[in-house]
Amino acid sequence: MENTRLSKERIGLLEERAQFVRLETLRLISIAKVGHYSSVFSCAEIFAALYYDVMNIRRGEPGWEGRDRFLMGKGHAAVGLFPILADLGFFDRSWLDDYTRLGSPLGDHPDMRKVPGVDFSSGSIGHALSNGVGMVHGARMRGLRFDVFVMLGDGEMQEGQVWEAALNASSHGLSNLIAIIDRNGYQLDGKVDDVIAVEPLDEKWRAFGWEVHEVDGHDVVALTELLRRVKADKTRGKPCCVIARTLKGKGIDFMENEPGWHLGYLSPEDTQRARQAILAQGGQ
Amino acid sequence: MNAPLSPDSWQYRELNKRAPSLSVLSDTLIELVQAGHPIAAGTADLQHSNGLVRFARVYPDRFVQFGISEQNMVSAAAGMATVGLIPYVATFASYMGLLACEQIRMDVAYCGQPVRLIGHHTGISLGFYGTSHHATEDISTMRAIAGLAVVSPCDGAQFAQLLRHSATYRDPIYFRIGRGHDPVIYDKSETFEIGKAQVHGIGRDLTIIACGYAVHGAKAAMEALNAKGHSVGLIDMHTIKPLDEDAVLEAARTSSTILTVEEHNILGGLGSAVAEIMAENPAKARLKRHGIYDEFSLIAPPIHLYGHYKLDAAGIEEIAGALV
Numbered sequence: 001m002e003n004t005r006l007s008k009e010r011i012g013l014l015e016e017r018a019q020f021v022r023l024e025t026l027r028l029i030s031i032a033k034v035g036h037y038s039s040v041f042s043c044a045e046i047f048a049a050l051y052y053d054v055m056n057i058r059r060g061e062p063g064w065e066g067r068d069r070f071l072m073g074k075g076h077a078a079v080g081l082f083p084i085l086a087d088l089g090f091f092d093r094s095w096l097d098d099y100t101r102l103g104s105p106l107g108d109h110p111d112m113r114k115v116p117g118v119d120f121s122s123g124s125i126g127h128a129l130s131n132g133v134g135m136v137h138g139a140r141m142r143g144l145r146f147d148v149f150v151m152l153g154d155g156e157m158q159e160g161q162v163w164e165a166a167l168n169a170s171s172h173g174l175s176n177l178i179a180i181i182d183r184n185g186y187q188l189d190g191k192v193d194d195v196i197a198v199e200p201l202d203e204k205w206r207a208f209g210w211e212v213h214e215v216d217g218h219d220v221v222a223l224t225e226l227l228r229r230v231k232a233d234k235t236r237g238k239p240c241c242v243i244a245r246t247l248k249g250k251g252i253d254f255m256e257n258e259p260g261w262h263l264g265y266l267s268p269e270d271t272q273r274a275r276q277a278i279l280a281q282g283g284q
Numbered sequence: 285m286n287a288p289l290s291p292d293s294w295q296y297r298e299l300n301k302r303a304p305s306l307s308v309l310s311d312t313l314i315e316l317v318q319a320g321h322p323i324a325a326g327t328a329d330l331q332h333s334n335g336l337v338r339f340a341r342v343y344p345d346r347f348v349q350f351g352i353s354e355q356n357m358v359s360a361a362a363g364m365a366t367v368g369l370i371p372y373v374a375t376f377a378s379y380m381g382l383l384a385c386e387q388i389r390m391d392v393a394y395c396g397q398p399v400r401l402i403g404h405h406t407g408i409s410l411g412f413y414g415t416s417h418h419a420t421e422d423i424s425t426m427r428a429i430a431g432l433a434v435v436s437p438c439d440g441a442q443f444a445q446l447l448r449h450s451a452t453y454r455d456p457i458y459f460r461i462g463r464g465h466d467p468v469i470y471d472k473s474e475t476f477e478i479g480k481a482q483v484h485g486i487g488r489d490l491t492i493i494a495c496g497y498a499v500h501g502a503k504a505a506m507e508a509l510n511a512k513g514h515s516v517g518l519i520d521m522h523t524i525k526p527l528d529e530d531a532v533l534e535a536a537r538t539s540s541t542i543l544t545v546e547e548h549n550i551l552g553g554l555g556s557a558v559a560e561i562m563a564e565n566p567a568k569a570r571l572k573r574h575g576i577y578d579e580f581s582l583i584a585p586p587i588h589l590y591g592h593y594k595l596d597a598a599g600i601e602e603i604a605g606a607l608v
Binding site: 065112121127131132133134137138141144161164165 | 322345350351355360363364369386390394
């Protein structure tokens with residue numbers, strides 16, 4: 001059995017990094033004056049678990065051929081990813097200070113040609129799992145051994161291309177492909193299952209030939225230990241889907257499950273309130 | 285047991301048994317792998333139509349069968365390219381150039397990935413399959429995408445040469461290919477380069493600028509009109525983007541009339557590309573665009589369709605003859 005238990009120090013680090021993602025998201029959106037706060041707040045622990053524990057990456061080497069890849073179908077949460085990429089030394093932290101300003105490489109969606117560390121551009125919902133499928137096929141052809149993690153939105157389940165990619169991955173036994181669904185329950189027009197119902201998600205993915213796990217996406221211990229086990233398992237012979245149950249806007253009481261905050265801008269006073277709320281919640 | 289193929293059938297292969305232009309796809313990709321290029325290939329349930337089945341047999345580990353999922357195939361090809369491969373993915377042109385257009389724009393062109401998109405059985409070459417399988421808009425959609433080359437070979441020898449060039453070409457490419465049984469125009473020893481037109485002559489009266497299957501009829505029309513004492517030239521514009529502007533302008537300055545011929549809507553295709561250059565560089569020549577006149581094509585065996593739309597030798601000669 002692989003050692004998948006987290007040390008206390010690691011738990012503290014991951015909680016602190018999730019808090020860092022939320023705080024930096026507040027700061028960057030205050031520069032842009034509009035952004036997807038709540039989309040990041042639901043997946044901050046997923047970012048932290050992947051980049052500070054699970055993925056095989058090298059600081060300062062965004063182009064290392066053997067690295068694990070991370071793709072995001074919900075590209076609008078990139079504002080939460082950029083601070084991590086800067087923190088890992090993939091580009092200079094000062095880039096963050098000009099987030100979305102004229103000529104900045106950092107926009108609302110991640111661009112692989114402008115931002116070192118972005119493994120594939122996104123923004124057009126529904127493509128990322130296919131991009132990941134191609135990476136795993138390519139790795140096989142070239143004899144490379146890396147895993148590809150693809151974070152998908154739950155509203156993204158409504159895109160047909162996702163299911164084309166899902167069929168391909170199971171049909172070809174792409175066990176190095178791991179999808180993580182940020183199941184925060186909301187999309188632009190309201191609750192996902194009111195807009196177009198996607199449940200039962202676990203049964204759908206299982207029926208498409210994937211191994212499926214469910215986890216509380218804000219419990220860094222459960223989430224990280226699960227992802228460690230999934231990454232370590234070399235025997236499943238099929239792709240793996242992790243459904244992370246999350247809260248849209250997690251950590252800010254007035255944002256949680258409020259669809260109006262999908263895209264928004266906090267006044268300076270409310271930014272301070274949000275900051276205090278994040279700081280009060282730990283990551284201490 | 286199947287009856288022998290009828291000359292009226294869409295499958296009529298007697299036009300050219302010697303060098304079916306699609307068969308060079310597999311042959312050339314196999315050759316490129318043997319030469320050390322990091323080639324991969326894939327198709328969407330059409331490995332027999334495009335002949336990639338032979339590539340798949342020789343290099344099964346470099347081939348992906350995507351099934352009927354064209355959008356997924358294009359996005360995945362872009363993912364494969366990020367790992368250092370040059371993926372060639374093929375499906376009918378109507379699905380490549382239209383159904384997967386947004387994936388080509390975002391994942392291939394915008395991301396600058398060296399994917400080679402093979403849209404085959406283009407134009408009206410699928411005959412009685414009808415509009416769903418015809419592609420008379422794909423030049424237009426593909427050439428509007430920044431950074432994407434658009435290449436429309438007219439026969440197997442040319443396609444093979446351009447495929448060889450594509451192995452080291454920097455940008456992503458959309459190859460617009462006919463149904464695979466196009467008449468032979470070129471000898472295998474001739475050389476072609478993406479972006480450089482094949483000039484068969486500049487006429488004082490008329491120069492025809494054609495691409496793809498239409499080059500065959502245009503060449504015959506040129507020869508027939510020249511035999512009647514006219515001065516007619518032909519430019520085989522196998523690369524629509526980047527367009528060989530010098531070749532267009534030379535013709536526009538020399539000929540009284542330029543006639544573009546394409547198996548495509550006259551809106552947005554080769555004719556439009558030529559018109560744009562001529563409009564910005566006034567010369568003496570007038571311009572006539574010939575192709576499909578902004579309509580959905582009829583159902584018929586391909587040979588009948590080429591006759592109906594005046595895209596065969598007789599039809600192009602008629603159109604061209606009225607201009608000299």
